[in-house]
Amino acid sequence: MNTPTKLGKEFYTRNTVTVAKELLGKIFVKKENGIYLSGKIVEVEAYDGATDEAAHTFGGMTERNKIMFNDGGYLYVYFTYGVHFCCNIVTDKQGSGTAILIRAIEPLEGIEYMAKKRYGKKIKIEKEKFNLTNGPGKVCQAFNINRKHYGIDLTGDSIFLLEQPKLKKSEIVISHRIGIRKSVDLPWRFYIKDNPFVSKR
């Protein structure tokens, strides 16, 4: 079996919506103390500050969102509701203010570690299997992603993505984004059809 290739700069520095659709099916990897946590990306949402009122960058650059104005290939992590972190992939060229929220992942490696992080103790994995990473806050908790990871370069080797075959169009569902109040009609949520790890609503 050949080892999948790490996605390079050229993957990320393209149009946000294009990258969002192609992110589905790719493997998200985080190396933590020598162990690997990984999973397949099954649900994402695109945000583009140029036209999209729901994007954090819509009102211009701030201390919080400045990484979104870098060129693609960095991690944008933010804290919300006093409770959760959310994890985004910065895209497109310098100055665009674009990123993609990772909403759900299908766990592959390090599942026991993820369960421990989610529940703070050992649990019956089978029972919570579909509840570990089926939402943006849950993904960050399971993968132990927090403000320390703000701005990480995805072409490095702590957090990165692995190339996978492109999905067929018929495997991708397009819909409106979840949990926002502005620009609600933009069709910028993408998920893998019939995948049980996609967040509900």
Add this chain to the structure above:
DNA sequence: ATCAAGATTACCT
């Protein structure tokens, strides 16, 4: 200095 809102989740009835 103060304040309102938030790209969510878990737990309640």
Add this chain to the structure above:
DNA sequence: GGTAATCTTGATA
């Protein structure tokens, strides 16, 4: 279906 939890950021003064 409703809402408490909990705190950072960014805007306004």
